[in-house]
Amino acid sequence: MSKNITSTKKATSQRKQDLFxxxxxxxxxxxxxxxxxxxxxxxxxxxxxxxxxxxxxxxxxxxxxxxxxxxxxxxxxxxxxxxxxxxxxxxxxxxxxxxxxxxxxxxxxxxxxxxxxxxxxxxxxxxxxxxxxxxxxxxxxxxGEWLGCFGLTEPDFGSNPSGMLTHFKDMGDHFLLNGSKMWISNAPQADIAVVWAKNEEGRIQGLIVERGMEGFHTPETHGKWSLRASCTGELVFDNVKVPKENLLTGKDGLGAPMKCLDSARYGIAWGAVGAAMDCYESAKRYALERIQFDKPIAAFQLTQKKLAEMLTEITKAQLLNLRLGQLMNEEKATTAQISMAKRNNVAMALNIAREARQIHGGMGITGEYSIMRHMMNLESVVTYEGTHDIHLLILGNEITGISAFK
Incomplete structure (x- = not known):
């Protein structure tokens, strides 16, 4: 791995400067x-x-x-x-x-x-x-001495985490953990995992599982077309003995991992704007430099329309994030408000990546520009930590008071 990274640095040493x-x-x-x-x-x-x-x-x-x-x-x-x-x-x-x-x-x-x-x-x-x-x-x-991961999603339970099968039993001087998780970021290289599992009463609780515990494995997920610079894997628990002092006792029930996801989704709402800004800035720069029919393509009405709509959507998302950040600081932000921002901003970023790809023409599919990489990455972001449609239903529940999940 280190050899590959060294050669990568040499290969990219002459790359053009980041002008963002x-x-x-x-x-x-x-x-x-x-x-x-x-x-x-x-x-x-x-x-x-x-x-x-x-x-x-x-x-x-x-x-x-x-x-x-x-x-x-x-x-x-x-x-x-x-x-x-x-x-x-x-x-x-x-x-x-x-x-x-x-x-x-x-x-x-x-x-x-x-x-x-x-x-x-x-x-x-x-x-x-x-x-x-x-x-x-x-x-x-x-x-950064240790890397961690978060185990909630299972092979058969993504949007419905309450149906999870991973469970643990009290064995007197330790807990015995069995089950599996998948699509776990950082898993292959994580030193610890915060794992959510059901106790013998069926209540969800968090346990800290450490690398090296017998029966704990983290096979890597290969063949991804998205988030290719991120390591993703599974968490497999085969009669893993977890010390009792590794149980998170401050809160149980599904509300505990959901509160964690609120924090992560908030970060995603901001992060997606970063990806959108990168695509927009690249498209604007390319449009001003690329000459067709004896003038830059930025001079054409349809290109200007794309750029104007990109900037408008980015600005709206920036304002949404700023206000949400203020609410978070005041401890007033709700799950539904966070869902709105995550859903809106990721969809916005994905649309901007696609429009930016159009402006870049054929060059937009190459690694010379960041556009296609952002687009592929955002295809994961739009569904992880709550899919686009699930966040819509969270908002629907907030509006109507009626859950569409059951």
């Missing part, structure tokens, strides 16, 4: 604090230096750059909203959103690595774990 400039049509920067802007710029610089020059080759070769984990830890991308004393950044939710936006501007798979670590591993340990668990796991996760 963020669109801010409604002067949203005026509503951000100096700290917000400093955090965003530091992450943007990191992406331009550590991700952009190499990401196309990582994606083409389906390489997860394991060295990025500690680098993410060093810049504070893991658990930005977790208190500093536990290894987090102690930042507000707008800062967290901006970090996810900048990382996904580089690549959705890279943002997945960071958001899983922060929202789906560190967050539940902080919220539902005890002080011993927080001190044992969170600093190592925050620094």
């Amino acid at each position: 400039e963020s669109p801010d049509f409604y002067q949203i920067d005026d509503l951000l604090t100096d700290e917000h802007k400093l955090i965003r710029e530091s992450i943007r610089d990191f992406v331009k230096k550590e991700i952009s020059p190499f990401i196309e080759d990582w994606a083409q070769q389906s390489i997860f750059p394991s060295q990025i984990v500690k680098k993410f830890g060093q810049i504070g991308a893991f658990g930005p909203s977790i208190p500093i004393e536990y290894g987090g950044g102690g930042l507000d939710y707008i800062s967290y959103g901006l970090i996810m936006q900048e990382i996904e501007r580089g690549d959705s798979g890279m943002r997945s690595t960071a958001s899983v670590q922060g929202s789906l591993v560190m967050y539940p340990i902080y919220m539902f774990g005890n002080e011993t668990q927080r001190k044992k796991y969170l600093p190592k996760l925050g620094s």
Whole structure:
């Protein structure tokens, strides 16, 4: 793996510079604090230096750059909203959103690595774990010394996690865990997994499963056309003995993992805007440079229409995120509000990627530009952590008071 990454760096050393400039049509920067802007710029610089020059080759070769984990830890991308004393950044939710936006501007798979670590591993340990668990796991996760994953989805239970079959029994001095999870980001290289399983009473609880526990395996998922620079796999539990001190006792029931997903979905809402901005900026630059019929294609009405609609949708999503971030900071944001932002912004980003591909013409399908990679990545983002339609039904339930799930 290290040899491949070294050769990748050499191959990309001559790649053109990342020239990204963020669109801010409604002067949203005026509503951000100096700290917000400093955090965003530091992450943007990191992406331009550590991700952009190499990401196309990582994606083409389906390489997860394991060295990025500690680098993410060093810049504070893991658990930005977790208190500093536990290894987090102690930042507000707008800062967290901006970090996810900048990382996904580089690549959705890279943002997945960071958001899983922060929202789906560190967050539940902080919220539902005890002080011993927080001190044992969170600093190592925050620094990137350890990588974590989140086990909820199963082969037969995705949108209906309450039907999960993974379960554990009390064996006196330990728990015995059996079952499996799939489509788990970070799984093949994770040091720990926060796993959701049913106890003997049928209640869902979280357990921390550590790499090396007998009967715990993490086979990698191969052949992906999406999130190719992210490592994805399964979690398999065959009579795994889990120490009782690894049980998260702060909350049980499906509401516990759903609260984690709210945090992750919030990050996705911001991240998707990053991917959309990258596609828009690339399309605008290409349209101004590409000459056809003796003038740049930016001079044609249909190209201007595409660019104008892209900028409009990005601006709407930026405003949606900013207000949602304010609500998150005030602890007023609801699941339905987060669902609206995740659903709207990912669909928006996917549409922009497709329109940007049209503007780039044939070049849009090559690794010379980020467009097709973003498009393929977003095809996963639009269905993971709640599909596009499931989020629609969450909103429908909020509007009518009637659940369409049962």
